[in-house]
Amino acid sequence: MAIEVSGLRKYFGRLRAVENVEFSVGEGEIFGFLGPNGAGKTTTINMLTGLARPDSGRIRYFGRDYTADIKQAQHLMGIVPDESNLYPELTGRENLKFCAALYGMPGREREQRSSRLLETFGLTEAAERKFATYSRGMKRKLTIAAGIIHRPGILFLDEPTSGIDVASARQIRSLLSGLNRRGTTIFLTTHYIEEAERLCARIAFIVAGRIVRVGTLDELMSSLEAGHVVELLTSAGTDQLAAELSGEFAGVRAETVEPGRTRLYCRKRLDLAPLFGFFERRGIEVSEARLVRPSLEDVFVRVTGLEIAKMDNGGHRGRRG
Amino acid sequence: MRHWEAFWCIVLKDMRTYYLKPPNLSWGILFPVAWTGMFFIRSQTPVDIRMILPGVMAMSILFGTTSMLAVTVTFERKGRSFERLLLSPVPLRLLMLAKTGGAIFFGIVNACIPVLIASFLIDISGIGWAALAGSVALIAVSSTFLGLFIAVSVSEVFEAQTFSNFFRFPMVFLCGLFSPWPHCRLRSSRSVICFPSHTVRISCTMRSTVRAACRCG
Known part of the structure; x- marks a missing residue:
């Protein structure tokens, strides 16, 4: 070392x-x-x-x-x-x-x-x-x-x-x-x-x-709680579809960011083949699927923010600036 | 050996970089020259110059060395270049020796100015040069360390000069250069400027005293 x-x-x-x-x-x-x-x-x-x-x-x-x-x-x-x-x-x-x-x-x-x-x-x-x-x-x-x-x-x-x-x-x-x-x-x-x-x-x-x-x-x-985030661009996408997605895939939370743009949050790696099958059965075309990685800045803000909150609750004040 | 090379580089860099810096130029060089000129012009006879010379030399060294340290240490601390020296593998004592060494040398050079001027006005053949050199070195070392004490206590160059004056001017007055106050001179006999100036005085009159003693004998 x-x-x-x-x-x-x-x-x-x-x-x-x-x-x-x-x-x-x-x-x-x-x-x-x-x-x-x-x-x-x-x-x-x-x-x-x-x-x-x-x-x-x-x-x-x-x-x-x-x-x-x-x-x-x-x-x-x-x-x-x-x-x-x-x-x-x-x-x-x-x-x-x-x-x-x-x-x-x-x-x-x-x-x-x-x-x-x-x-x-x-x-x-x-x-x-x-x-x-x-x-x-x-x-x-x-x-x-x-x-x-x-x-x-x-x-x-x-x-x-x-x-x-x-x-x-x-x-x-x-x-x-x-x-x-x-x-x-x-x-x-x-x-x-x-x-x-x-x-x-x-x-x-x-x-x-x-x-x-x-x-x-x-x-x-x-280490971020969010785990994996997959973003899909589809020919159609509603809150109803997001709810169906969440119901069909265990451990996946789906959210419609805007019509035709859906985000899937999951702890583990997501297998894309069943996912595409899900859309195909409903006649919805998937034009793009990408992994949204949290940036280091997200991690930094999350980690430092959390820790500062913890410290303040713990009463550790008066530290050096 | 490697550290001594660094030592010389620091001394030479300080000499090159700081000897002619404005605060040093005004307080360390012009000020003693002005004082020297002032006393010598005021003096009526060559005997007076011989009596005044030790005090003026001591003062030139005091002002020169303390101004030099105020520049080399305080400037560098402010610009954070002093950190560069502290972060180098040069031992701290050697580093401080290098920083003070340049100032000591500068003080010794400053002491030569009054002697040089006096040499045009009076016969300086009676000076005991070895004793004078020792005395001058003694004043240079002691006043450099006074300057170092001041330089590390402040963060700005003007603060160092102001703080130095709290020591320098009272010393000049106490040593009786202006008025021969016996009580003050007695109390200040241990000050940086007084005790060595006595030794300078002795060395300035050494040969003539010896010669006079020989003649009497």
């Missing part, structure tokens, strides 16, 4: 930031860490990277416990914060070379690696310009380049595409996928659910300082 976290806890005075956070990230995996604002994402990242000290819990990287001294593990990780934090007075190339020097890279290698990354990220032409003059997308790209200058095994990314244009965001996502294919483990926090859905192999939801759900996309989707 690249990252193993267990029983992580952090309080700021009496305010709970995170409580009993547990998850693990496999080597070469892209792991998404999602949660509403103030859920404890940044505090967790700060503890994982050494900017904050946990009150209790364990942090292991590649099987070794670094809880007592995260500094020893900092050469293993690259960190890309939510705001680009390079030096505005230095040029793009100087920034990269400086970051490489912080990781003890020799002079010649610094130069070569910086040039290569500038080329990879399409910043060669802007290499001698001061960082302060870069556009937001360019700043983001250079910050990511600085995060991977020392070829870390694990890359922590906080909101990598926040506030940048669509083209730059696509380019960054493609660069991240490329990095991951070459074996880098990526720990990603984002507000863009779609981004997590596209990039992440597994996702954890954190709400009010607690991990409420961890799993692959399929596992998270299937």
